[in-house]
Amino acid sequence: MTPAGAGTARENGAGKTAPATDGPILRIDDLVVELPGPHGTRTRVVDGVSFDVPRATTVGLIGESGSGKTMTAHAVLGLPPEGATLSGRLLWHGEDLLAADPARRRAVRGREIAMIFQDPLAALNPTQRIARQIGEVPRRDRLPRAEVNRRVVELLDRVGVPEPERRMRAYPHELSGGLRQRAMIAMALAGSPALLLADEPTTALDVTVQSRILRLLADIQAADGLAMLLVSHDLRVVSHVGERVVVMYAGRVCERGPARDVLRRPAHPYTAALVRSVPAVRTRTALADPLPGAPATPANRPAGCAFHPRCPMARARCRAEVPEVREVAPGRWSACHFAEEVPGS
Amino acid sequence: MSASERTLLDVRDLRVSYGGRRGARAAVDGVSLSVAPEETLGLVGESGSGKTTVARCVAGLLRPGAGTVTFEGRPLGRAGRRPPELQRAVQMVFQDPRSSLNPRMTVASIIAEVWRTHPVTAPEGDRTEALHRLLADMGLDPEVAARRAGDLSGGQCQRVSIARALAVRPRLLVCDEAVSALDVSVQAQILRLLVDLRGRHRLAMLFISHDLGVVHQIADRVAVMHRGLIVEEGRTGEVLTAPRHAYTRALLDAALDLDDPVPEDGTADGRAVV
Structure with a gap:
């Protein structure tokens, strides 16, 4: 019924936002996500996470279950679960999306920032x-x-x-x-998004299909100058498409930096253990000495460094003091009190 | 030594079709394989290749349309119709421990149930002590005995599944993607556990996985399945380093490795581009 040409004025913001700054396309600054827990408690599933996604760059976000990686991506997309409270800042071209009005957030979501999911059957309308x-x-x-x-x-x-x-x-x-x-x-x-969030985009796929989809994503990323935040538990996937990585554990960042450096010379004992646990395909590798215990959950986060009960390097300070994420080498950030002592770092 | 003495599990010309008479599709289209005592055979392939169907026939959960499955020369029928000693001899560990354990049963009652079913394997004397020993073998604390399966972590559940399988002293363990659903750091623990138990209990294993890296670590031989057929079989090192079949090559080409390690001087460049 709508005559042609009517109602186009509303959509001025449809195209990509002009770059406001030379900074990163997305800056996550001290993001906290809390969910309602039992008996009126609140659980911090994301606890002070900060990192940047630079323009036209793929950032891999690595973590196991309970690490908060998916929750972080959903917060960026504006899809936090029911009852969640968010604080901190999500700076999109310098504009804080958490402080923006709902109409502005809707304009960004699904357009400037788009998401692909692990299970297309769940994401597509049948x-x-x-x-x-x-x-x-x-x-x-x-x-x-x-x-x-x-x-x-x-x-x-x-x-x-x-x-x-x-x-x-x-x-x-x-x-x-x-x-x-x-x-x-x-x-x-x-x-025509400027940032693509990809949550385990190839986890459910067979290996031959996986490699084609990863190549497609890499091609699109390069051709369109897209930024991509790739959420995955699979270090092999991230090592092939990520230029930068962020490693999360129990709702916090353990380590971040250039992908190649982080995966080759980890500056956090958790990253080091993850890397060691990945078997090679084309050569026979010895079984890794596994970490003890199970991944910590945000509801049951140990005091001090959340990783300390599983850490081979843990000592008194680790049990008492939450480590800051600090720059341990140019461009390399680690939340380990003893990052300089991580074997192979 | 005759062939039958060296073979524990023998699968001959196995065929399984799904669907009705008209739309029948062969999931397994003439598969033969064997596993020697204390040997681990890796069975790899993509989804739909038929590898899980083979496992289900070996475990007796599925009746093949044609072909034979024998254990030390004795036919293995449907699980419920097997003589007790054959039921015990072949045990299975599944991908998703949460759906293979009753979440409302305690760990102690899960194990008690298998000892009741197979009284000859039940410990003499103090069962609680035997249960705690079994759990300790799996790296589980004695407290776990009183917990319900539904309250355990994924890794703990998988240890309980393995405990349940080993409680009846099997000789062949069929592992169907037994570590695939676990967190990376937990996957390494369960693999280590399986390899330790394999040595201590002199187990043979049929280890089904889509992860070529894991299979390379633990299998003596590997069989590659594609569309219901085994397209290549041999020593693990040979198949995965010098594949002969085009499909095995395609699988290996597609499989990702972590980026090549950096040389000692740390100056290497040329990151692999997918």
Whole structure:
């Protein structure tokens, strides 16, 4: 019913925001996320996390269950769980999204910042053809239908879906796992985002499909100058696509820095243990000496350094004093009191 | 020594189809493999390759359409119809310990149940002490005995699953993605535990995994499955360093390693680009 050309003024902010500063595209500054716990308590699932995502850079966010990595990504996307309280700052081109009004946050979310998930079946609507879902953002821009369809085909082609004109009419369940993942990536790209959040994007995929999806993400990232925050438990994935890494444990940052340096010469005993536990594929590696115990949970975070009960280097200070994240070498940040003593660092 | 003396598990020309008569699709399309006593055979492949179907036939959870599964020359039928000694001899550890243990049962009652089912393996004398010894073997504190399975961590659950399997003194352990669902740091613990137990209890293992790195660490031989067939089989080191079949090569090409280690001088560049 809407006449062509009407209602386009609202969408002035649809394109990428002009860079306000030369700083990072996203700066997470002292982010705290608290969830309601039992008996009226609050649990800090993210406890003072800070790191930057520079422009056109892939940052890998590594952690095990309970590390807060997914919660951090969801906070950035503005999708915290029910009842969560957030504090700190999420600086998007220097503008604090946590302080921004809801309309502004909605304008950023799904457009300037888009997300792809581990399970495309859960992220895609099973009752809608994928063309409808990928076309959602172009349609919101009130593009004519032919133009929306053209854009959908272009996006599907871009992410390597063969025969896009035919496939766009498929429902999610009619596609293979790899194609569904590609359709979801197309949907994320529809708003021409400047930052892509990818939460375990290849974890559920077979290894041959995984390597193709990672290559696709790397290609898109390079071609569009996208920034990407890749959340993963898999150090191998992060080591191949991340330029920088952030390692989290029990809701806090343990270590961050250039990916190659961090994974080759860890400055935190937890990172060192993770790296040692990754077996090589093409050579036979000895079984690693495993860390004792299970990952600490935010609800049950040990005093002092949360990692101390599992740490081979722990001593009195570690049990008493929460370590600050400090710069231990140029560009290298570690939250270990004894970072300089980590073997191989 | 004859072939049958050296073979513990023998699978011959196994075939399994899913679906009706018309739409039947072969999940396993003529698979033969064998495992010698105290040997670990790694079975690798992508989802849909049929590796889990083979495991389920060996465990007796699925009846094959054709072919035979034998243990020391004796046929292994459906799990419930096996003679007790064969039931005990082949035990299985699954990917998701949370769904293979009743969350409302205590660890003590889970173990008591298997001892009740297989009285010949039940300890003589003080069962509590025997239970604590078994748990200690798995790296679990005695307190765990009183806890419900649903209150345990993923790693603890998997240790209890392994305890339940070993409580009846098996000779072959079938591990279907037994470490895949665990956190990285816990995965290393369970692998170490399995390898320790394998040596101490002289176990053979059929170790099914999609993770070539893990299989390279613990398997003596490896069989690669693709679309219901074994496309390559051999010594682990040979198959994973000099694959002969195109599919094995494709799997290896796609498998990620951590970035190549840096040379001693620390000056290397040229990060691998995916």
